[in-house]
Amino acid sequence: MSARPRTARRASRARGISVWLIALLVALVATVQIRSEAEVERSLVGIDSTSLAFLIDDLHRANESLDAEKAALVRLRAQLQSGQSGAADQVLTDEANRLRALEGLVPVQGPGVRRSTCRTR
Amino acid sequence: MTRPHVATFALIALVALATGFVLAGQIRAQLLTPSNQLARYQALVRNVQELEATNADDRRQIASLRVQIDGLESEAAARSAATQALKSQLSDLRAHAGLVAMHGPGLEASLRNGVPGPDTGGKARYLINFQDVQDVVNLLFAQGAEGIAVNGRRITPLTAFSGSEGQIVIDQGTPFTAPVKVAAVGDRNRMQEALDDPSALPDIRARQVQFQVHLTFEGSPDVSLPAYDSSLQIPHVSST
Numbered sequence: 001m002s003a004r005p006r007t008a009r010r011a012s013r014a015r016g017i018s019v020w021l022i023a024l025l026v027a028l029v030a031t032v033q034i035r036s037e038a039e040v041e042r043s044l045v046g047i048d049s050t051s052l053a054f055l056i057d058d059l060h061r062a063n064e065s066l067d068a069e070k071a072a073l074v075r076l077r078a079q080l081q082s083g084q085s086g087a088a089d090q091v092l093t094d095e096a097n098r099l100r101a102l103e104g105l106v107p108v109q110g111p112g113v114r115r116s117t118c119r120t121r
Numbered sequence: 122m123t124r125p126h127v128a129t130f131a132l133i134a135l136v137a138l139a140t141g142f143v144l145a146g147q148i149r150a151q152l153l154t155p156s157n158q159l160a161r162y163q164a165l166v167r168n169v170q171e172l173e174a175t176n177a178d179d180r181r182q183i184a185s186l187r188v189q190i191d192g193l194e195s196e197a198a199a200r201s202a203a204t205q206a207l208k209s210q211l212s213d214l215r216a217h218a219g220l221v222a223m224h225g226p227g228l229e230a231s232l233r234n235g236v237p238g239p240d241t242g243g244k245a246r247y248l249i250n251f252q253d254v255q256d257v258v259n260l261l262f263a264q265g266a267e268g269i270a271v272n273g274r275r276i277t278p279l280t281a282f283s284g285s286e287g288q289i290v291i292d293q294g295t296p297f298t299a300p301v302k303v304a305a306v307g308d309r310n311r312m313q314e315a316l317d318d319p320s321a322l323p324d325i326r327a328r329q330v331q332f333q334v335h336l337t338f339e340g341s342p343d344v345s346l347p348a349y350d351s352s353l354q355i356p357h358v359s360s361t
Binding site for chain 1: 182214295
């Protein structure tokens with residue numbers, strides 16, 4: 001057996017491997033490309049970035065209100081825990097007055113807006 | 122190797138190199154744009170998820186603080202008759218404000234999106250929106266409801282509904298979409314009659330025909346409503 005056919009076989013095998021490697025690489029790149037495009041498409045379905053930004057703004061504001069409520073309740077709890085004479089009565093009276101105002105059971109005043117509409121011909 | 126051979130190989134190598142650069146540039150440009158877009162979008166989604174988690178946690182803390190305060194008030198009320206009387210008044214006011222969980226006879230109404238259809242209004246009218254929920258809540262209050270919760274969120278005298286398209290926001294809660302469950306405690310017969318009345322809720326009735334929007338309800342001898350768990354601050358109001 002001569003060395004020539006063996007060399008030719010080796011070269012042919014190397015070419016085959018190269019072709020497979022290139023095919024694998026192309027398949028990999030194509031898969032990454034298709035998947036990333038599909039992922040973008042899928043995740044953007046339903047809600048766009050602008051709407052998300054507005055949502056974030058709304059949630060920030062809502063959470064700030066909740067923080068203010070928490071702080072008010074912590075103060076109320078501290079007053080009740082202080083155990084000073086009359087503290088509980090004061091807390092209960094203040095809270096009752098606040099809820100009466102909130103439920104519209106007593107007249108209230110404060111800053112606001114007044115809007116009137118009239119019919120034009 | 123002859124000189125023309127070398128020149129041919131060099132030319133092929135140059136063309137291959139140029140093609141490689143062009144291809145790499147193209148692939149990078151196509152891959153980077155969506156991946157940047159995706160990263161930005163994912164960052165926004167993460168931000169929303171974090172804020173929603175904070176929101177839920179804050180509301181849990183508020184509910185817990187209200188329970189603790191109620192306990193401390195009860196302890197104080199046990200020591201004095203005057204405090205007991207004040208506590209009793211406050212309990213009534215809290216019940217009316219939706220700050221106390223309640224249960225009783227009532228009904229549960231369900232609102233579900235319809236199917237998209239030809240629409241000249243330019244709005245997604247097949248979707249249940251916040252005005253629909255508001256209409257149902259107003260109708261139920263007008264017809265004998267004593268307490269209402271929408272998807273587990275208790276309605277109070279200060280409750281505000283907002284949202285866009287099919288998103289619904291109640292007070293400081295996180296947005297949700299249909300299906301929406303409205304639970305009401307009160308005069309069950311009156312509320313059922315009102316929801317059965319074909320002249321009530323005209324917009325929803327029209328969209329039931331046009332887009333198959335769903336409004337169903339069922340009476341129940343015992344409906345449970347949770348206590349309100351968000352802010353009830355009125356910093357600008359003072360009694361006259």
